[in-house]
Amino acid sequence: MKSGNEFRQAPIQGETHTVSNVATELCDYNLYAADTALQEAVHREGGQWGDADLRRFGNRCGQARYIELGHLANKYTPELDTHDRFGNRVDLVRYHDAYHTLMQSALEEGLHSSPWTDPAAGAHVVRAGKSFMQSQIEAGHGCPVTMTFASIPSIRQQPEVAAMFEDKILARHYDPRNVPIDDKLGITVGMGMTEKQGGSDVRANTTQAHPIAQAGPGQLYSLVGHKWFLSAPMCDLFLVLAQTGQGLSCFAVSRWLPDGSKNALNVIRLKDKMGNRSNASSEVEFRGAQGWLIGEEGRGVPxxxxxxxxxxxxxxxxxxxxxxxxxxxxxxxxxxxxxxxxxxxxxxxxxxxxxxxxxxxxxxxxxxxxxxxxxxxxxxxxxxxxxxxxxxxxxxxxxxxxxxxxxxxxxxxxxxxxxxxxxxxxxxxxxxxxxxxxxxxxxxxxxxxxxxxxxxxxxxxxxxxxxxxxxxxxxxxxxxxxxxxxxxxxxxxxxxxxxxxxxxxxxxxxxxxxxxxxxxxxxxxxxxxxxxxxxxxxxxxxxxxxxxxxxxxxxxxxxxxxx
Structure with a gap:
């Protein structure tokens, strides 16, 4: 017969092995200083005057806490509330705080505006260098930043509309609140072009626009139709293509009207994308949404x-x-x-x-x-x-x-x-x-x-x-x-x-x-x-x-x- 001691279990070990031969997280480094090709390209193409600023920003982008923002913004993805709990239509997209922090950083750095506000030689080069580093941290929030940046040449084609919005578009101030433009110091701009039946063939668009009072550049029109893709629906203003009697035309459509009421731009749902998860892309319908004509009727694409x-x-x-x-x-x-x-x-x-x-x-x-x-x-x-x-x-x-x-x-x-x-x-x-x-x-x-x-x-x-x-x-x-x-x-x-x-x-x-x-x-x-x-x-x-x-x-x- 065996004694009781012979049936004792071996002592339980706290660890089965020592972790070795694995890498560590890459963090706390300078994205600009570590990238010789980027530095040389910036200097070569006329942006050498921004070297110190790029180096400062590269150090910020490389910090562990900043890199973590990109992870959090994609882990906790946007959610849509079409109505509030009282039944009011709000079309509110909720984001994680990390997304808002990245947006605030991007706008404070002028990634949406610097070549327009400070058009020095090499301004686009320096701005691209910053965008290049910011995009290494997180890509999705770059969508509204890019559209805001890119909107200025189009909006400036209609001076009276530019006068209404440009200062706030270019302001280095991020305000994510779902409130009228007059209540904000800074705004962002989105874009709505594609529809279900056309995709890249925007001339197949069916959204219709009719003048509210009189026709012509800078005048208000009423839009009825849809967009299959409208990225960043929490932007404050959108450039939208719609058909008039003269053909495809371009309109500036705001989420809120000048009188403080909500425009009839309704978010139907958010896209369930395989990538770019932190950025809300949406399907929308215009149910008489008002927008200002930019340029001539029928000249929407140009x-x-x-x-x-x-x-x-x-x-x-x-x-x-x-x-x-x-x-x-x-x-x-x-x-x-x-x-x-x-x-x-x-x-x-x-x-x-x-x-x-x-x-x-x-x-x-x-x-x-x-x-x-x-x-x-x-x-x-x-x-x-x-x-x-x-x-x-x-x-x-x-x-x-x-x-x-x-x-x-x-x-x-x-x-x-x-x-x-x-x-x-x-x-x-x-x-x-x-x-x-x-x-x-x-x-x-x-x-x-x-x-x-x-x-x-x-x-x-x-x-x-x-x-x-x-x-x-x-x-x-x-x-x-x-x-x-x-x-x-x-x-x-x-x-x-x-x-x-x-x-x-x-x-x-x-x-x-x-x-x-x-x-x-x-x-x-x-x-x-x-x-x-x-x-x-x-x-x-x-x-x-x-x-x-x-x-x-x-x-x-x-x-x-x-x-």
């Missing part, structure tokens, strides 16, 4: 196109920011994590992948900042105006399109932990698929490129002249430029079907040549040579991690991570 162009620019910046946020975190991870006897950062194949991802980020930020300079100078320089018209569409298509694969590849670098919802990477991936679709999908951008070239051939001459500045710097780029020139020379305007069928191929080549030209002119040889060899060489493999032998990956990685 009136609002300036706003659309600027929101597309911010899509480029936002997608580049997602690349940088993921890259910084993965580089941080790979410097700490070991596998198969060595740190990930020291393993040849991982070096190839990380260096390739770094090249994509550097090319994207170079493209964005070059376009920021074009925005700064387009009113004084025809070449810059042509670039802003054509290359913005090229860049919006290409940089946004590169984002999802980039985000996925970063997740794979981390491994199984990279797909866990308590990490940053799933949010980055979900966000990465938004910008390629919003503000005009890939096909829309490519068709816009063809339209711009067909309508104004000078935009293509400026584009080719711009990339031609790098001629002689790299033989692969020289060959790509020559081939691109041959393709454009062979275009027959009568063969529209064939041209549209090949549009993506053509715009792909334009985008890569533009990025390569910027890097050949301005980046170290290690970066420019590896980019051209991998994107313009014979292999041209589109999966990341296929840099050819001889690429100086150590130099590329050292440049990409300066912490």
């Amino acid at each position: 009136t609002i196109i300036e706003m659309v162009s600027l929101t597309r620019f911010d899509c480029m910046v936002g997608s580049a920011a997602l690349m940088r946020a993921g890259l910084a975190n993965v580089m941080h991870h790979c410097r700490q994590r070991s596998a198969f006897g060595a740190k990930l950062i020291d393993q040849p194949l991982m070096k190839n992948v990380l260096a390739d991802l770094s090249l994509e980020h550097e090319a994207s930020i170079a493209f964005c900042m070059r376009m920021a300079r074009a925005l700064d100078q387009k009113d004084q320089d025809e070449h810059e105006a042509n670039l802003a018209r054509l290359a913005t569409a090229v860049g919006k298509y290409w940089i946004c399109k590169r984002g999802p694969q980039h985000s996925y590849e970063l997740m794979e670098c981390v491994g199984g932990s990279g797909v866990m919802e308590n990490s940053l990477y799933p949010r980055l991936f979900r966000e990465s698929v938004i910008n390629p679709i919003w503000e005009g999908s890939g096909n829309v951008q490519c068709l816009d490129v063809l339209r711009a070239i067909g309508k104004t051939p000078a935009v293509l001459r400026s584009f080719m002249a711009e990339i031609g500045r790098a001629k002689g710097g790299n033989r692969l780029l020289d060959h790509a430029m020559a081939e691109l020139g041959k393709q454009f020379a062979a275009i027959k305007p009568s063969d529209a079907h064939s041209l549209q069928f090949q549009a993506r191929t053509l715009v792909d080549q334009m985008a890569v040549a533009f990025e390569a030209a910027l890097l050949v002119q301005h980046a170290p040889h290690a970066v420019a040579d590896a980019f051209c060899a991998s994107r313009l060489g014979a292999q041209q493999v589109h999966n990341y991690g296929a840099l050819p032998a001889g690429a100086d990956v150590d130099a590329i990685l050292a440049r990409a991570w300066q912490i």
